[in-house]
Every structure is written in structure tokens, then in C-alpha cells.
Amino acid sequence: MSIGGIGAAFSEALSLIAAFDHQVLEIALLSLQVSGLAVAIGLLIGLPAGACLAVGRFPGKQTLAIVANGFMGLPSVVVGVVVYLLLSRSGPFGELGLLYTPTAMVIAQVVLVVPLMAAISRQVVEDAWREYAEEFAAMRFNWRQSVRTLLYDCRYSLFVAVLAGLGRAMSEVGAVMIVGGNIDRSTRVMTTSIALETSKGDLPLAIALGLVLIALILLLNGLAFSVRNWAMRRFD
Amino acid sequence: MANGILKRLFVASAFSLAALGAVAADSITLASTTSTEQSGLFGHILPIFEKKTGITVKVVALGTGQALDVGRRGDADALLVHDRAKEDAFVAEGYGAYRKNVMYNDFVMVGPTDDPAAIKSASDAGDAFKKIASSAATFVSRGDRSGTHSAEQRFWKSVDVTPSGRDWYKEAGAGMGPTLNMAAGMGAYTLTDRGTWANFKNRQGLAILYSGDAKLFNPYGAILVNPERHPHVKKALAETFIDWLTSDEGAAAIASYKLGGEQLFFPMK
Amino acid sequence: MSMFPISASDLRFVPNGHAVLQGLDLTLGGEGISVVLGPNGAGKSVLLRILCGLLVPSGGQLRWGVQQDCPAGVAMVFQQPIMLRAAVIENAALGLIPLGVGRAERQASAWAMLERVGLADRAKDSARQLSGGERQRLALARAWLTRPRLLLLDEPTASLDPSGAEMVERIIREIRTEGCKIVMTTHNLGQATRLADDVVFMANGRVREHVPVGEFFRRPASEEARLFIQGELPWQMAF
Numbered sequence: 224m225s226i227g228g229i230g231a232a233f234s235e236a237l238s239l240i241a242a243f244d245h246q247v248l249e250i251a252l253l254s255l256q257v258s259g260l261a262v263a264i265g266l267l268i269g270l271p272a273g274a275c276l277a278v279g280r281f282p283g284k285q286t287l288a289i290v291a292n293g294f295m296g297l298p299s300v301v302v303g304v305v306v307y308l309l310l311s312r313s314g315p316f317g318e319l320g321l322l323y324t325p326t327a328m329v330i331a332q333v334v335l336v337v338p339l340m341a342a343i344s345r346q347v348v349e350d351a352w353r354e355y356a357e358e359f360a361a362m363r364f365n366w367r368q369s370v371r372t373l374l375y376d377c378r379y380s381l382f383v384a385v386l387a388g389l390g391r392a393m394s395e396v397g398a399v400m401i402v403g404g405n406i407d408r409s410t411r412v413m414t415t416s417i418a419l420e421t422s423k424g425d426l427p428l429a430i431a432l433g434l435v436l437i438a439l440i441l442l443l444n445g446l447a448f449s450v451r452n453w454a455m456r457r458f459d
Numbered sequence: 460m461a462n463g464i465l466k467r468l469f470v471a472s473a474f475s476l477a478a479l480g481a482v483a484a485d486s487i488t489l490a491s492t493t494s495t496e497q498s499g500l501f502g503h504i505l506p507i508f509e510k511k512t513g514i515t516v517k518v519v520a521l522g523t524g525q526a527l528d529v530g531r532r533g534d535a536d537a538l539l540v541h542d543r544a545k546e547d548a549f550v551a552e553g554y555g556a557y558r559k560n561v562m563y564n565d566f567v568m569v570g571p572t573d574d575p576a577a578i579k580s581a582s583d584a585g586d587a588f589k590k591i592a593s594s595a596a597t598f599v600s601r602g603d604r605s606g607t608h609s610a611e612q613r614f615w616k617s618v619d620v621t622p623s624g625r626d627w628y629k630e631a632g633a634g635m636g637p638t639l640n641m642a643a644g645m646g647a648y649t650l651t652d653r654g655t656w657a658n659f660k661n662r663q664g665l666a667i668l669y670s671g672d673a674k675l676f677n678p679y680g681a682i683l684v685n686p687e688r689h690p691h692v693k694k695a696l697a698e699t700f701i702d703w704l705t706s707d708e709g710a711a712a713i714a715s716y717k718l719g720g721e722q723l724f725f726p727m728k
Numbered sequence: 729m730s731m732f733p734i735s736a737s738d739l740r741f742v743p744n745g746h747a748v749l750q751g752l753d754l755t756l757g758g759e760g761i762s763v764v765l766g767p768n769g770a771g772k773s774v775l776l777r778i779l780c781g782l783l784v785p786s787g788g789q790l791r792w793g794v795q796q797d798c799p800a801g802v803a804m805v806f807q808q809p810i811m812l813r814a815a816v817i818e819n820a821a822l823g824l825i826p827l828g829v830g831r832a833e834r835q836a837s838a839w840a841m842l843e844r845v846g847l848a849d850r851a852k853d854s855a856r857q858l859s860g861g862e863r864q865r866l867a868l869a870r871a872w873l874t875r876p877r878l879l880l881l882d883e884p885t886a887s888l889d890p891s892g893a894e895m896v897e898r899i900i901r902e903i904r905t906e907g908c909k910i911v912m913t914t915h916n917l918g919q920a921t922r923l924a925d926d927v928v929f930m931a932n933g934r935v936r937e938h939v940p941v942g943e944f945f946r947r948p949a950s951e952e953a954r955l956f957i958q959g960e961l962p963w964q965m966a967f
Binding site: 354355357358360361362363364365368372375376377378379455457458 | 780782800803804806809810812813814815822823825826854856874
């Protein structure tokens with residue numbers, strides 16, 4: 224595409240944002256809902272899992288930590304296909320009829336973000352654990368109490384995990400395309416509509432949507448960082 | 460505490476998602492092809508159908524081969540695809556209850572305007588393919604078991620060319636749009652349906668170089684996924700849709716879709 | 729079941745072949761303040777950690793009363809207490825979590841305790857922004873709140889200014905009057921004379937003397953103790 228094309232894309236993006244284009248708004252909202260929920264569930268699973276990996280002493284701990292680290296880069300297409308096969312009518316969870324619904328997209332994204340969030344959580348909590356281990360032992364904390372207290376203590380550092388998860392979930396296209404089906408007004412999110420516009424050869428519109436997505440992610444990051452900085456000034 | 464915020468966030472998202480799923484109570488899933496979706500046809504006819512019946516049609520756009528797979532697994536209620544041989548096999552194997560003719564459009568051969576293989580002067584479609592092979596001009600194939608891919612393979616076979624593995628033959632393994640993007644970027648030939656081409660914006664130096672042979676005829680069929688094999692199929696709703704597509708009303712809706720003043724799909728009624 | 733007397737005989741601690749305790753004998757009764765003195769490297773901190781159950785001796789015998797395992801009711805304040813990134817009140821209440829005390833009750837008890845150590849007005853502030861003295865008082869409050877029978881203090885006033893140290897000493901005396909046994913280390917001989925009921929003098933991983941405080945300073949039995957009191961014994965020296 225020419226330089227002029229990119230310029231056109233920018234002005235199209237601006238006009239999309241300025242006009243509050245109804246369809247774009249709906250798509251962006253669905254992206255936020257799906258990825259937001261996936262990250263919320265990912266938080267509830269990934270952060271405690273990571274903290275347990277940091278604190279716990281059990282066989283296979285090292286292996287699990289390596290798996291979590293490795294799965295940070297899990298190809299989203301692979302996750303998409305696996306979740307597709309699980310949710311398909313002919314698959315083990317077919318009776319639920321979840322394929323091609325936003326719920327299916329949430330499930331796939333949870334699978335994507337949990338290893339990422341667990342790996343970051345493990346790193347953050349392990350650093351804190353080194354500092355607290357003796358103090359907690361003297362107070363006779365059991366591992367559950369240690370995990371809970373450490374997660375609480377690291378809550379602001381763990382914002383990074385949340386942001387990383389949100390970034391991963393909102394920007395991936397492979398999994399949601401396969402399990403969501405990119406159905407108009409139902410499972411079409413920012414990334415799948417970008418893929419669709421690209422395949423229609425409407426590159427300026429694709430880039431415009433991409434800019435909207437990037438702006439959205441930046442906005443969320445900005446918000447999260449200001450909350451975190453405010454809190455850290457207060458407690459650190 | 461952070462926990463409380465989390466819980467509230469979780470509950471709120473769950474509710475909003477539940478609400479989202481609840482909107483389309485009367486809906487069917489239609490597995491169809493990228494060519495129909497990207498030509499803009501569905502955007503034109505589905506609102507007409509929805510207004511009349513209140514049924515939402517959720518379109519999953521894939522290649523014909525993938526769409527048939529989705530139907531085989533029972534993940535769609537109906538199919539609208541274009542590969543007659545595979546469609547008939549699908550019904551014969553019991554995956555589909557029946558197939559009905561809906562409409563047709565045609566394939567066109569696009570390529571760089573300087574036309575190094577000189578297919579403009581081809582005597583028929585087969586000749587055009589032969590010219591591309593003999594001049595070793597770059598050709599981008601869908602390579603994705605789609606209806607268009609099947610049609611292309613039939614043409615190579617009809618002129619006794621085995622293009623697979625040749626330097627000039629690139630298999631994209633992608634939908635029609637990405638394949639056109641590739642062809643545009645490489646200045647290559649490819650076979651496309653007229654609808655997708657009409658709606659395709661990134662043409663660069665590509666143009667239609669050959670069209671009009673009756674062999675380029677591209678019929679679309681609607682199939683009801685067999686409810687006996689997949690009991691959850693919304694038979695009544697899906698049949699309402701297929702019946703409408705093949706009715707005078709549906710035909711009129713299809714015929715009235717024009718892009719740049721050009722009619723893209725022709726009802727077979 | 730009482731955890732006293734605590735008795736150690738021929739206690740050894742040899743991590744990675746490096747002898748820290750080498751045949752330590754000690755008996756501690758259930759009352760008063762025992763101050764552990766001795767040059768650096770004598771094994772004082774290690775002794776406290778073993779009494780807290782944080783380190784397992786490599787050899788010898790250790791009994792808390794008749795029990796072989798470290799019982800409940802032992803608390804410890806470290807030289808550098810670690811505070812959560814949270815409010816003072818949350819940190820004060822921390823020690824009650826393992827005791828299964830509910831959140832509301834934890835907060836209420838912590839409030840009362842902060843009043844006693846003079847930190848009530850800082851309750852909502854960040855614990856990590858406290859001064860050294862305040863931090864040490866908070867650590868004492870955190871430990872005291874669990875109602876221990878044995879409280880172990882590792883250098884509780886190291887690097888505090890005199891007024892900070894004085895407040896900490898006042899709290900330590902108050903805890904003692906409530907009947908809690910205190911074992912503490914210090915490098916401050918003045919503090920030892922002010923607080924101690926008895927002195928445990930350690931050198932080279934052994935207890936050299938364990939006598940009432942007056943006796944220790946008036947008539948040190950060993951040559952090392954005499955030199956130590958006179959300040960002539962270098963902190964880092966090996967005997």
C-alpha cells in the first residue's frame with residue numbers, strides 16, 4: 224500500500240472514532256466484553272495458579288513452571304482448533320451448543336491468557352516470597368494463607384499480568400475466528416473484522432479498525448497504569 | 460479489597476454476556492462461503508428475510524470444503540455452498556437431508572493487465588488455463604478445498620496439466636480475499652468468483668482478462684443439515700430459510716443485489 | 729501443656745559443613761527477659777531461629793517442655809521486619825490470620841494494639857512508609873497481638889535513634905509484665921542492663937555463661953566475657 228493509503232487509513236480511523244460509528248462501537252464493545260470476561264476468569268485461575276507455583280513445594284513444580292512459561296506463546300489458532308473440536312456438536316461438549324457464540328470465544332481466550340497470567344504471577348509472587356518466606360513461616364502461615372497474602376501484597380505488580388492478558392486476548396484473531404465464526408452482529412470482534420476487511424482488500428478500513436483497536440488497548444493500559452501508580456504511591 | 464472488585468467485574472461480565480447470547484433466540488446458523496459473504500449478498504438479503512420472518516441467520520463464512528465439514532459435524536443448521544459434486548456426496552452420505560438449487564454466478568479469470576500469458580485471446584476457459592501453464596505465468600491457487608479451488612482443479616484436469624509443485628503455481632491455502640491480495644501483490648493470475656471480485660478493493664494492477672465461457676458457471680445450492688443425524692438442528696427455522704431463498708420472493712431479493720450497477724447473482728428459479 | 733523449660737543440650741547446627749552451633753547447652757525458664765549477648769558470628773540469630781522452629785538443628789537435643797516440635801505460641805520479630813504493601817492496620821493484624829481469627833475481629837484487636845504501641849494515628853498509612861522505629865513498634869505489635877508465650881526478638885533496636893530505641897524498650901517491658909517470656913539479642917550492653925533478667929553469653933557457637941544480669945556484669949566468669957564487656961573483644965574475632 225502506498226503512503227497515501229496509510230494516510231487515508233488514518234483519516235478514516237479518525238472519522239470512524241469521531242462519528243461513533245454504530246457498528247464499530249458494537250464490535251469494539253463485544254471485543255471488550257469477551258476479552259474482559261476472559262481476563263477476569265483468567266485472573267481467578269491464573270493468578271492463584273502462578274502463586275501456588277511460586278510458593279508450593281511439590282513434585283513436578285519445575286515442569287509446570289516451564290509449561291506455563293512455554294504456553295505464554297501458545298499459538299491462538301491451535302487453541303482455536305482444540306476448543307472448536309471440544310465444543311463442536313460432534314465433540315464432547317457439543318450438547319451445550321456453545322460453538323459460534325461469544326461464550327465459546329471467552330473459553331478460547333481463557334485458555335490463551337491463563338498460562339500467560341500464571342507465568343507472570345509466578346514470577347512476581349516468587350520475588351515477593353523470597354522476601355516474606357521467613358516472616359510468614361514465623362507467623363505459621365500455611366501455604367494457602369501465604370498464597371492469598373502474597374497475591375494481595377503483589378496486587379499492583381500483578382496489574383502487569385492483567386494488562387498482558389488483556390493485550391493478548393484483545394489482539395488475537397486465530398482462536399476467536401475459529402470458535403466464534405466471525406458472525407455479523409453476533410461474534411464479530413475487532414480482530415476478526417480487521418481480518419475480514421483485509422480479505423475484502425479494503426486495507427484502509429482494515430488499518431482504520433486496527434487503529435481503533437490499538438487506541439482502545441492504549442486507553443485501557445493508560446487507565447490501568449494510573450490506577451496502579453496512584454495505589455503504589457499510597458502503599459509502597 | 461481487590462477481591463471485591465474482581466467479583467463484581469466477573470458477575471457484571473457474565474450478565475452482559477448472558478444478555479448478549481439471549482438476543483438471538485430465533486436464529487439459525489448458516490455455514491456458507493467467503494464468496495457470498497464478501498460479495499455483500501448476505502448484507503442485502505438477510506435483513507429482508509429477517510424482517511419478514513423474525514429469524515436471524517448467523518452466517519459463518521468459510522471455504523465450501525470447510526463449510527461442508529462444519530455441516531458434517533452438525534455445527535450448522537443449513538449450508539449455502541458451491542461445489543455440486545461435493546454437495547451431492549454430502550447428501551448421499553446422509554449428512555444433508557436435501558439440496559436445492561438457489562442461484563448462480565460465474566467465475567472470472569483475473570490477472571495483470573499486460574497479460575503475459577495472453578489469455579484475453581483464449582478460445583475457451585480451458586485454453587486460458589493451458590496458456591497460463593505453457594507460458595509459466597504465476598498463478599495463485601486458493602489451495603483450500605473451497606468451491607473455487609475445486610472448480611480450478613477441474614479446469615487443470617480438463618487440459619491435462621498438473622500444476623502442483625511447479626514454480627509458477629502458488630497455493631495460498633486461504634480464502635478468496637487473501638488470495639486476491641496475494642495475486643495483486645505478485646502480479647499473478649487467479650480464478651475468482653465475480654461477486655468477490657466486484658467487492659474487492661485492493662486490485663492494484665489486476666483486471667478481468669477472461670470470462671463468459673459457460674464452463675465458468677458457478678451454481679450455489681442450499682442444503683438442510685440432516686436432523687436425523689443431528690437432532691439439535693433447527694429444522695423448521697432452517698427450512699423456512701431455504702424455502703424463502705428458493706421462493707419468488709427470495710429470488711427477487713437475490714436478483715436485486717447490485718454492486719456498481721451490476722447484478723452479481725442470478726436466481727435459478 | 730507448658731513449653732517451659734526450654735532445654736537444649738549439645739545442640740549443633742552445621743549447614744553445608746560450616747559449624748555455627750557446636751554443642752550448645754541452655755535451659756530457659758518461662759519468665760522474664762533473657763538477653764543473648766556475644767560477638768558477631770557467635771550464633772545468636774541462629775539460636776533464635778531454631779527456638780522459633782525456622783531452622784532444624786543438625787544434632788543434639790531440644791525440648792520445649794516435653795515437646796520435641798516447636799509448639800504454638802512462639803512469635804518472632806526479625807531485625808529487618810518485612811511489611812506488606814498495605815496499611816499499618818493490615819500489617820498489625822497479619823499474625824492473626826493463621827490463628828483463624830475473622831477479618832472484623834482481626835481489625836478490632838489490631839486497633840487496640842496500635843493504641844498500645846502508639847501507632848493508632850498511623851493506622852491507615854502505608855506500613856512501608858514508616859520510620860525505622862515505627863516499623864519496629866509495628867512488628868512488636870504484630871507479634872504481641874498473637875498472645876505468644878515465647879517472644880523472640882533479633883536486635884530489636886539496631887540502627888534506631890535513642891528515642892526510638894527507648895519506645896521499643898518500653899513496649900518490651902510491657903510485654904514482659906504480661907507474663908510473656910522474651911529472648912532477645914542485642915549489641916547494646918546498656919540495653920542489656922536495662923532489660924535483662926538473665927544474660928546468655930555466647931561465643932563460637934556455645935553458651936559460655938548463663939547467669940543473672942547483675943552477676944554477669946559484676947563478675948564475668950570467663951575471660952571472653954570480661955573482654956567483651958570492656959569492649960576489647962573485636963566483634964568479628966574468632967576465638
